[in-house]
Amino acid sequence: MLLDSPSFPSVIVATKGTMARMPTVHPTTFVAFKLWMANQTDREAHKRRRDVLQADAVQVLRDKYLPQF
Template sequence: MNAPSVDAIVVDERGFPAPMTCPDPRHWTAHKLWLSQRNDREPVKKGRDLAQALAVISLLKDRMPQLPIDATFLATLPKELANQMDSSIEKKPSVGPNW
């Protein structure tokens, strides 16, 4: 996937700072939403993909205001994927087993 990267400083297991470059989490989330809708995807993986996407959407909304899922971002995605991501913004992630 041709997504822009995000640079951050993370803390390693020894407590030292380490630079990290990763794909923009909004694009990663869009990819996971796309995977969750594919007919050829294993059902277990589809559920996991959707749960991961919803969890990252929640993190983006609550903890990463510098990376908004707004009209400007959605315009960078294919229309069908932008619509899917826009409708997923309001969903709440599952935070445990549904017993």
């Protein structure tokens, strides 16, 4: 899932203020992967809760700031 997803260009800022473009996982793929992880019954409960929270947070950010994706 993660390896087959389209890349997503992201700008990162170093502590000294320099910037660079870094390809990362597409937000939609990240949400799908985290929800898949949260549904794995053999995964620890606290990790499953964290996966859902992370998926929800990225979904809100994507919907609000990146509606084109």
